[in-house]
Amino acid sequence: MALFYWINYAVLASFLTLFTIEIGVALSFIFAYESSKDKLRRYLNPIWQITGTFAVFYVVNFVTTFPTALVFVGNFYIAPLLGAALFFILRNAFLVYSEYVNDPVKEKKYLRVYSFSALFAAFLVISVLSSGVSGYGVNLSTGTASVIAILFNPFDMLVFASVALLGLFIDSVVFSIEPFRKIGPICGLVALVLVFFGLAAYLPYSIQNLGANIPLFTLLFVLLFAIILFNLVRNKIARYISFVWLFYSIIFFGVLQYPYWFGGSALSSSYLVNAIVGHYAVLITIVGGIFLTIALSAFAYITYFKKDYQNKIQNKRY
Amino acid sequence: MIPIVDFDRFLMAFSLGVHIILASIGISLPVIVVIAEVLGIRDNDRHFTVLARRLSLVLVVLFAVGTASGTLVALELFLLWPKFMALAGQVAILPVYMEVFAFFLEAIFLAIYIYSWDKFKGRYTHAVFGVLVAIGAAASGVLITMLNSFMNTPVGFNIATYLQTGTLTMINPLAVFNAPATGIEVAHVLATTYFAGTFIFCGYMAFMLLRSSGAEKEYYMKGLKLTFALVFVTTLFSVYTGTLSIKTLATIQPEKYAALEGNIAAVANAPEIIGGFFINGTLVDYLSVPKLQSTLLGGANVVAPGLSQYPQSTWPPLVVHDLFDLMVFFGVGFGIFVFAVLFLSILKERPFERHWILWLTVVASIFAVLLLELGWAMAEIARQPWIIYNVMLVSQAANYSPSVIPFAVLFVVIYALILPFTLFVLRRLFRDRPLSNDLV
Numbered sequence: 218m219a220l221f222y223w224i225n226y227a228v229l230a231s232f233l234t235l236f237t238i239e240i241g242v243a244l245s246f247i248f249a250y251e252s253s254k255d256k257l258r259r260y261l262n263p264i265w266q267i268t269g270t271f272a273v274f275y276v277v278n279f280v281t282t283f284p285t286a287l288v289f290v291g292n293f294y295i296a297p298l299l300g301a302a303l304f305f306i307l308r309n310a311f312l313v314y315s316e317y318v319n320d321p322v323k324e325k326k327y328l329r330v331y332s333f334s335a336l337f338a339a340f341l342v343i344s345v346l347s348s349g350v351s352g353y354g355v356n357l358s359t360g361t362a363s364v365i366a367i368l369f370n371p372f373d374m375l376v377f378a379s380v381a382l383l384g385l386f387i388d389s390v391v392f393s394i395e396p397f398r399k400i401g402p403i404c405g406l407v408a409l410v411l412v413f414f415g416l417a418a419y420l421p422y423s424i425q426n427l428g429a430n431i432p433l434f435t436l437l438f439v440l441l442f443a444i445i446l447f448n449l450v451r452n453k454i455a456r457y458i459s460f461v462w463l464f465y466s467i468i469f470f471g472v473l474q475y476p477y478w479f480g481g482s483a484l485s486s487s488y489l490v491n492a493i494v495g496h497y498a499v500l501i502t503i504v505g506g507i508f509l510t511i512a513l514s515a516f517a518y519i520t521y522f523k524k525d526y527q528n529k530i531q532n533k534r535y
Numbered sequence: 536m537i538p539i540v541d542f543d544r545f546l547m548a549f550s551l552g553v554h555i556i557l558a559s560i561g562i563s564l565p566v567i568v569v570i571a572e573v574l575g576i577r578d579n580d581r582h583f584t585v586l587a588r589r590l591s592l593v594l595v596v597l598f599a600v601g602t603a604s605g606t607l608v609a610l611e612l613f614l615l616w617p618k619f620m621a622l623a624g625q626v627a628i629l630p631v632y633m634e635v636f637a638f639f640l641e642a643i644f645l646a647i648y649i650y651s652w653d654k655f656k657g658r659y660t661h662a663v664f665g666v667l668v669a670i671g672a673a674a675s676g677v678l679i680t681m682l683n684s685f686m687n688t689p690v691g692f693n694i695a696t697y698l699q700t701g702t703l704t705m706i707n708p709l710a711v712f713n714a715p716a717t718g719i720e721v722a723h724v725l726a727t728t729y730f731a732g733t734f735i736f737c738g739y740m741a742f743m744l745l746r747s748s749g750a751e752k753e754y755y756m757k758g759l760k761l762t763f764a765l766v767f768v769t770t771l772f773s774v775y776t777g778t779l780s781i782k783t784l785a786t787i788q789p790e791k792y793a794a795l796e797g798n799i800a801a802v803a804n805a806p807e808i809i810g811g812f813f814i815n816g817t818l819v820d821y822l823s824v825p826k827l828q829s830t831l832l833g834g835a836n837v838v839a840p841g842l843s844q845y846p847q848s849t850w851p852p853l854v855v856h857d858l859f860d861l862m863v864f865f866g867v868g869f870g871i872f873v874f875a876v877l878f879l880s881i882l883k884e885r886p887f888e889r890h891w892i893l894w895l896t897v898v899a900s901i902f903a904v905l906l907l908e909l910g911w912a913m914a915e916i917a918r919q920p921w922i923i924y925n926v927m928l929v930s931q932a933a934n935y936s937p938s939v940i941p942f943a944v945l946f947v948v949i950y951a952l953i954l955p956f957t958l959f960v961l962r963r964l965f966r967d968r969p970l971s972n973d974l975v
Contacts, residue, residue, distance in 0.1 A: 263650050266602065266642040270635075273606050277628075277635045280613055284624025291617030296938035302610050303942075303949055306603040310953050313599035314960045317592065319967040364938070490625060494708045497629055505636035512643040519647050523654050 221495045222476070222485055224502055225275075225282040229346075230467040232271035233380075237463060238391070239268055240339050241384030243332035245394050250325060253394045258316075260392065263520045265312055267513075269305070272342075281498045286488035293355045293362040294348070297341045304338035307331075340377055344368045347376040351419055352480030375415035382408035383463065390448050390459045402445045409441070409466075416473060422481050423473035430472055437462075437469055539940070540933040543615040546943040547608075548915070553950050554608050555911055556731075556904060557601035562676050563732025564594045565645075565669035567762060569662055574761070576658045582754045585973045586761075587665075588652065590736070593961060595649050600957055602642070607946070615939065619922050619932035625703055626692050627685040627711040634678035641671030673725065680724045684716040688787050689923050697926065715787040723780045726772035731907035733769055737762035738900020741893040750974050759887055763876065763896075770873045774866060778831075785832055788924060789840035790849065791917045796828060797821065797856035798841040805829045805839035810860055813853040851917045858913040865906045872899055 242261055245253040280287060308331055315327035344367055348354050354367030367373070382404040388394060389401025397404075416423045427434055440462045447455035476485050489495065568590045575584030613620040623631075644667040655661045685691075691710035692703050711717075740759035747755050784792040793801075797808040797818050805828040811821025829837045842850050872895065879886040886892045918924060922932045 263646040266598070266646055267639075269602050269606065270639050270642045273602075273609055273638060274635045276606070276609050276613075277632055280620055280624050281628045281632045284621050284628070287613045287617045287621045287624065289617075291614045291620075291934050292936055295614045295934060295936050296942070298610055298614055299938070299942040299946075302603075302607045303945060305606060306600070306949060306953060309599040309603040310957065313596050314956075317596060317960060317964045319963075490628075491703075491706060493706055494625060494628065497708055498632055501629065501632055501636070505633070505639075508636060509639055509643075512640055516643045516647055519651050519654060523651070 219476075219486075220499060221282050221489055223471075224499065225278050226468070226471045228271070228275050228278045230464055230471065232268070232275045233467050234460065234464045235264070235268040235271055236339060236342070237380055237384045237467075238387055239265070239335055239384070240381055241386075241388030243335040243339075244381060244385055245388055245392075245397065246328050246332040249394055249396045250328070252396065253392065254328070256392045256394065257388075261312070262316060263516070265309070267516075269309060272305070278498075278502075281494070282490055283485070283488040284490050289355075289357070289360060290349075292360060294345045294367070296364045297345050297367060301338045301341035301345070304334045304341065307334035308338055339380070341368070343377050343380055344373050347373045349478055350474055350480070352478075352482055355479065357479055357482055372415050372419045375411050379408040379411045379415075382411070383466075387459050387463055390444055391456045402448070405441060405445070409437075412470070420474075420480060422477065426473045426475070430469075433469055433472060437466055440465065539935050539937060540930055542939045542943045543933045544929070546939060546946060547611055547615055548912070549943070549947060549950075550604065550608050550611055551911070551915075552908055553954070554601070554604040555907060557597055557604055558676065559728045559732035559904075559907060560597050560735060561594075561601045561641075561732075562669075562672045562725075563729050563765075564590060564597070564736070565665060565672055566729070567733060567736055567765065568594060569665035569669055570765075571758075571761060572662045572665060573659075576662065580757075581974060582757045583761075585754065585970070586758050589965070589968075589970070589973065591649060591665075592964060595645065596957060596961055596964070598642075598645060600953060602638075604950075605638075615934050616922060616929075616932040617934055619927060622703070622923070622927065623682065623685065626706055626708060627682060627689075629708050630678040630681035630711060634675050637671050637674035637678060639671075641668055641675060644668045644671060676725060676728055677721050680721050681711055681714070681717055683724075684714045684720045685711045686921075686923050687720065687791075687918060688714045688716040689926050690714045694926055716783070719776065719780050719783045723773070723776040726769055726776045727907055727910060730766065730769035730773045731903045733762050733765040734900045734903035737766050738897045738903075741887070741896035741900070744887065745890065745893050745897075751970050754970060754974060756887060759896075763873075763887075767873050767877060770869055774870055777866060782832060785840055788918075790842065790845045791851060791924075793840045793842045793844075794851045794853060794855050794917055795859040795913070796839065797853075798828075798839055800843050801838055801841035803829060803836050803838045805832075805837075807831070808856075810857065813856070816847075816853075818856075849920060851919050855913055855917040858909060858916070862906065862909050862913055865902060865909070869899065869903070869906070 239261070242253075242257045245257055279290075311327045311331040311334060315324045315331060318324050318327060348367045348370075351370070351372045353370040353372055354364070355362040385397050386401045386405035386408065389397035389404070416427075440458060444455050444459050444462055447458065477483065478485050490498070568587050571583045571590065572587035574580060575582070575587055644664050648661070648664040648668055651664070652661060690713075691707045693705040696702060696704045737759065740755050740762055744752065744755040744759055781792070781795070784795070793799075796805075797811060797813075798805065799816070799818065804826050807824040807827035808818065809822040809824065811818045813819075826835045828839050829835050832839060876886045876892065879892075920928050920930070922929045
């Protein structure tokens, strides 16, 4: 049954990996528009749809994996999640508007709206996820929740700050955005320190889990220093490792929480789907995952590596 | 004081109402784009190639808004109706889960399609990605409709035990793929979705044809002929599947059927009741065609179901009878219109060179969208008060958090701004890329 949990968590980690990079992109558009725009657009233009699709994937996978949890998830988090959906609509719309407007001033304006929408959506989504981890703002026994406490609690603030810093770090490595190139590694290290401080202060059981996973913990830092090192000597391998590292660090965060929700007051296994649906879901995940991997590989190859064949004048026109 | 459950209903209906239009475009437009691209390659026809390229821009802009509205609907399903999704999640979730992969393929292949026009030596290779987008989009529609079929005709668990004890037993998660309503509902939804989606672009081409001249006229004429051909085929399928659908309903959801037909009592030799109004449970001011309803059900002696066979507390709102008649009226109107245009074409009367036919096509395209909305509204209202027919009431499934109230208002405001602004952006997009430049 743990397999169902970890598939769901891997989907979440995939979504958060892409979304964290997008948070870095949004921050770069706000603070370093001129130097970052072209590089980030090349990345963002094809991949924004896939990031959004991973969000839907996580939602549906959660419904499939933990159906009985929906009753309280729906009650506790309806406001922040509907809010996130609202900003998600704005994020999609203004990103695509900015792509097809032939006016640099309007493009900048639209990208501003996109950036703030993406950040607000991220804040709300991360608030819900961190409340699910810490239990802040919700009372399981009475079935009540406080939206203010869900959104504005110290643990959530630490997690959101860490995610934003991680986004800047990864983007500084992947896209070599000048203002962030030097402070990027510091952002990465500070993000990790904040996360571990938050866990130690508010979720002591996760630090106990850390003790049982020292090799994984060590690997987290080894990979981080490898990224910093390769990035310093401007080796492209840093870019690829940084994607893997981000995914791995989110998975590691999950290892520290497992199997608890709500600050240890609920066991995730209590809400797992029945075995028969779960097994079919795993089967669909495997088959769908194979198709998805093939499609994503084709996407990455065609979009980022394959050269144009047809005449370039025509290409410019579109 | 409006009950919170009605805000849930409103928000879901409004979000679905918006999403249905965007989804019908998202499902139909890839088909139009791919056919245009293939015709452009096959006949070395610049008009069709430009048509495919320009419409693919529309596709990506509307896809952006459509995926967001789809995500909202997915979230609302469990936020507004948590108990429904808790049950569906344990019995009928597999098609929804598969739909995510279809949606993924659609998104990935669309990204490839849009950003790789000039990356392939063989131009047909590029068109293949368009076909994959069309397949992904259609598969998404088919799979998500299966959840709706489950809501109409629940299967895959022991309903009697569930109603007595609240426990799910004898779970068969594959049954949802073949629920009694699945086959016909999927066929009808697909046909009507393609019908409305292609009609929107048919109307657009007709409108632009009225305003264009010279080489542009030829471009829009080709676009109009292509989209009208698709409209013709989808109209036929919509009428055929619609007729089968109502006939099937008499067997699988007789209560819903009776409300749609306006039957209070179950009778043999049942007349077809057209129009009328229910006043205190009695239908007045209606027309009646003797024996037609029973005849359509398979023979004059066939007994047509009536509402009096069921407790009045589970009757759907009786306004669905008029919605149904309105839908049939429009459906027949569309049938006559497309056949008339075809007939004029066969007589070589060049129908699309007549302004009044072009204007009629523009107006018809607006009504096609209304018809799609009307059909969905009718189908959903006629299942009330049930969210899962004979298993769970809407009121049992609803989320009673007052947080939903401000969001019901906010989403109306956001869509009221986003949708016109999207059209404005599309208009600017084409204004900045004049067709005359592309056709050179």
